[in-house]
Each structure stands twice: as structure tokens, then as C-alpha cells.
Amino acid sequence: MNHEQYYLDHAAATPLDERVLEAMQPYFLHDFFNPSSPYAPAVKVRQAYEEAKQRIAQVIGGKGNDLVITAGATESINLMFASITGHVVTSSIEHHAVLEAAAQHDHTFVVPNEKGMISSESVKAAIRPDTELVSIQLANNELGTIQPLRDIAEVVRVERRRRADAGESRPIYFHSDASQGLGQIDVHVARLGVDALTINAGKMYGPKQVAALWTDRFVRLAPIVYGGGQERGLRSGTENVAGTIGFAVAAEFAAGHAGGEAKRLGALRDSLEKQLVTSFPTAVISGARKKRLPGHLHISFPGLDAERLIFLLEAQNVYVATGSACAANKGTRSHVLTAIGLAPEVADGSLRLTLGRLSTTKNISAAAAILIRVIGAEMERVGR
Template sequence: MTHGEKNEAPMREVYLDYAAATPVDPEVAEAMLPYLTERFWNPSAPYARAREVRDDVERARGTVARLIGARPDCLTFTAGATEANNLAFAAVEGHVVVDAIEHESVLACAGTHARRTVRVGADGIVDAAAVARAIRPDTELVSVELANGEIGCVQPVREISRVVATERARRLEAGEDTPIYLHSDASQAAGALSVNVATLGVDLLTLSAAKIYGPKQVGVLWASEDVRLRPLVYGGGQEGGVRSGTENVAGVVGFARALELACERRGEEGRRLAGLRERLREGLLARVPSMVVTGPKSPKRRLPGLLHVSFAGVEARRLVIALERAGVSVGTGSACAASRMRVSHVLEAIGMPRELAEGSLRLTLGRGTTEEDVDYAVEAIADAVRAEMARVGTDAAAMAALAGGWGRR
């Protein structure tokens, strides 16, 4: 019997969508629990117990700041990365520059400004020289993510920071007073890469707890002291008046602990995930040689736990359903941008042919992934692809022809 037959209980449950959501780490949950029970006090209240909780929030802020090489008073906790990105763009009124494969929250924010969008190559990498050409005298913000959560490319943010610094110096010398800042959404990168703000050379940085085994709906925006943030939410004046509302104490504490663990485990876990990713890639290519792998060739430019694959002429939606029946949960990097039934803007931006984009899967590995999980997933995915090929009457040669030589193996 195949993995995908109806009424057959899955032999194994394998989760391969860690880029979408990570489980809360047990140590993070343990750190959060007191603030959901006995330490429930409002940090803004005047009595001693509330002040203790306020101190706990500030200790967590200090931990996050230390881990990214920042000052605590430059951090604003938010209800997730999307809000943090909105807050970053609200800090400027003028022209902005973004690249074409940014997260939709960044692209939507850019859409409220005059903007230029920088194209990317087939590997998804942003060219720093193209960013330099896109900057105008009235550009106030450049936003480039540290790593893309769909195809896994790691962007040259440090190079782009030098472009922004050069333009800032030119303006200073010319007596121009228009500021220019560099923002980076590092939400997908923080579990695998250093997010030290000085090393990156950024002026604003977005992080999300939900991507690093912390709680959902908790994010942070770091902004240098040169950036003046404008509130999106008004009220009680919390977060230095930038983000009003009673603090999510449990979430903030959980965020700090999650980032600590991510930094402690980053090296060893990154090497483990890279090995599993290659095991997955090689296993799939051995069974479906016509599969196309998307993203940069250099391991240094790729997130260790992300593999984006495409099968020309096959519908990813049907693969997802078949794999779910087999106990394997995967994300699509493709066909419908989930429920909207359209090809992902990322795949469009890198020039992937539609026939290939519609058969794309994003496979992301995490702390819970084992070699046995990978081996099971390889067989399940290969079975599902072969079943779809048989259903639509295609073969490996036809798949390769539809791909049109695009991408790599």
C-alpha cells in the first residue's frame, strides 16, 4: 500500500513546516508559566508585586538587547513581526526601497510610500549595487530581509549597509538633511544566523518569537537612537510611548528565553539541520531526478533547515493533501500563495515558470526533525509525486521539458 491511500493510518507523523510555526520549547514554556498564573500582575500598577513584574519585563528586555548587541531602551516589544515591520515603516514619510521577495507585510508597508522595488536573480539574492542604483535623494528607508522564509536565501545585508552608509555620508557632505535608514526583517534568520545589529550595520531590526520556538504574537523592533519611531497604537504610554497596551509579560519573558536558547544552540543545530537538509535533497533527487531545487548554490547563502523543491506539471495542492494523509505536513512555496490561489510573489520575482511554480513545496526542518523523519518524508513525497505524475499522464522527460532548464539539481 502507498503512503497516500485513503483510510490507511499514517505510519509516522512528520512535521516539515517549521518556517510557518515552531512549537514552544519546554524551557520557554517553563519560563512563561509563572506569568500566566501566580505572577499575573499588571506591570503598570503601583504596588510592589506589580513592580517586581515590571522588573522582570525589563530584565527580559535587557537579555534580548544583549543578545543582539543593542541598548535595552532601543527595543520595542510588539504583537509580532508584522506589527514591528509596520512600526519601522511608520518612522519615515519619504521614499523607500525594498526588494521584490520581501515578506508581504514589508511589501504592503512599502505600498503606502513612494517606492522602488529591486529585482532579484533566480537565486533570490539581492544585489547591493542594484540597491545603490535604486536609492534616490529623497529615499529615507531601505528594507532588505536577512533571510527569505520561502526559498531560504540569506541576503548580503552587511554589503547593503555599506551602500546606505555611503549615501548617508554623501548627504552629510552635501549639506542635505534627509535621513536614510536600513531596516532588516530577521524573523526567519534568528534561529540560524547572528542578528547582532552592529555586525549587520542596520538601523532597524525586526524579530519574531514565533520563529524561534517562542510564543506566537510576540515580536520586537530594535531601532537605533537616531531613528524616531511614531506610535501605531495610542493609549497608556507603554513601551516608551511607542506601543501602548498592557505588556504581554509571559510573551516577553518567553521571547527572551527563546532567543537565549537559539543563540546557545545555533552552531550545533545549524550543522545538524544542514546535514538533514542534504539528506532530504539527495533522497528526493534519487527518486525523482526531474525535481528542481530553488535557492542559492552556496551553503553560506542558504538557511540550513530549508529546502524548496518543485515538480513541473504537478499540482502542489494535491501533493499537500496526499502528504497529509501520509502523516507529513509541508508548506507550499508556490501555487496559490495559500488560500488566494495564486503563484507566490517570491517565485514570480525569481522568474520561475508557472508550470514549475505550481508544483512547489517548501520543506523546513527543525529541532524535532530526525533522520528517520527525513527518510520517511522522502518516500512519502516521492510516492505522492509519482502518483500525481501517473494521474496527469506525465513522465520525467516531460517534467524536465516543462521546467525549461530552470533552476538546479
């Protein structure tokens, strides 16, 4: 029996890098001190924590002081949204964290084109005089489509300038949920043009439930959790020292290897895609072919039932996703696939295959063979 695992769901979760765990270890057992305590070993822990924040910030071209460390991307996003009171512009294909945070406000959902791309024109058209936040993801977590953040940032900047010229005091911020992307593509706040950015350690081989919200100096945040006043009063609670140090190691490694990893994953993904499309000419690839995360493949097999496929593949140790892994999504059709107008018959046969560090050439080659065998048998069964 073959005990090898074929993990094609890196967008849902990534294993912790052993080097990250090693970096965290001392802070679990020995340097466990409360960073707010006054004695020397605790002060050292505080310094290590602040230094880790600085290192995380540097990876995205920011400063440590402009980061709020949170317990996950969902919290980061909620912190950003809770900080404004006005109208929100976001897209209909965001992660549930953004959709639900937006639902607490007067909001407009911009719709993507059929490739899952949000145009800056549609964002521009949705901005109102009372809009205070535009939030567009860096890359879509189902399709892998990379959004034109620079263009959208320019639209927000123009509106900000217009307000300044008109003497209007209402702020407008551009936030991006970059939970997906770091480690595969360039994630740099100045180059992206964002005013606020959510990044997520748990999706880049770092510890789970550790994330950050970076904001530019002029962005005014308001806490959702009150208490001891940590994180400049924006996120009270004893700091997650081990987690933040792990985050720093993971972020540096992910960003430092992004170029090579993108090339490697892109080649593997393209090969996998080619094999599947060649074997199944009716297969539909979704997302923007040329503006896609390198490790991302969204493929639909019209007439097949993706949930059945997942269980058939699971029996062969191939682990893939259908739609987003979010709990809220269970048993319903993906809001992303609906938004890009995928026919229900196509949408229901969709797999999301996301490659990452566990994807070696050999592993993907074997996974492709299993996928082709299982999907082929299923097509035969349903008579396609």
C-alpha cells in the same frame, strides 16, 4: 496505522518550547500584576519584563532600551515603515507585511536574481535623494536565500555620509525583517550592519504574537498605536510580560544553539535534497544553494500540482507548504517565484520543506520515503 507526524513547515510556525512555556507560566497565574502598578509585586514584574527585554536585545547585540516589544513581526515592520514619510526601497520578494507596508509609501521594489538574491548594487541604484528607508529581509521565507545585508548596509552608510557632507537633513535607515533566521544563522545588529531589525518569537519556538523592533539610537520612530505611553511612547498598551519573558528564553536558546542546529539541519536538508533529486532528476531546486538557511529546501516538480501534493502528503501525515503560508497568498501564484522568473509550470509544482527541531534523522528519513512514494505516484499519474 502510522501516527507519527512529519512536520516540514517550520518556517510557517514552530511549536512552543516547553522550557519557554515553563518560564511564562508564573506570569500567567501568580505574577499577573500590571507592570505599571506601584506596589512591590508589580514592580518585580516590571523588573522581570525589563530584564527580559535586555536579554532579548543582548542576543542580537543590542540594548533592551532600544527594543520595542510588539504583537508580531507584522506590527514591528509596520511600526518601522510608519515612522518615515519619504521614499522606500525594498525588494519584490519580501514578506507581505513589508510589501503592504511599503505600498503605503512612494516605493521602489528591487528585483532579485534567479536565486532570489538581492544585490547591493541594485539597492544602490534604487536609492533616491528622498529615500528614507531601505528594508531587505535577512532570509527569504520561501526560498531560504540569505541576503547580503552587510553589503547593503554599506550602501546605506555611504548615502548617509553623502547626505551629511551635503548638509542634507533627511535620514535614511536600513531595516531588515529577520523573522526567519534566528536560531540557524548569526543575527547580530552590528555584524549585519542594520539600523533596525525585526525579530519574531513565534518563529523561534517562542510564543506567537510576540516580536520586537530593535532600532539604533539615532533612528526616530513614531507610534502607530497611541495610549498609556508604554515602550517609550512608541507602543502603548499594557506590556505582554509573560510573552516577553518567553521570548527571552526562546531567543537565548535559539541563538545559543544556532551553530550546532545549523550543522544538524544542514546535513538533514542536504540528505533530503539528495534523495529527492536522485529520485526525480527533473526536480528544480530554487534559492541560493550556498547562501540558504540550513533547514530550508525549495523544490519544484515540473508538471505536478503542489496543492494536490499537499493533500496527498497530508494523508500520510507529512505537512509541507507551497509558497508562503500568508493568508493573502491563497489561490495566487507566489510573488517570490514569479520574481525569480520560475516558469509557471515549475512554480506550480513547488514545495517548501523547512526543517527544524521536530526534524530528527529518523523523522526526515521516513518523510523522504513518503515524499518519494507520493511524488512518484503523482508523476506516474500525470505521465511525466
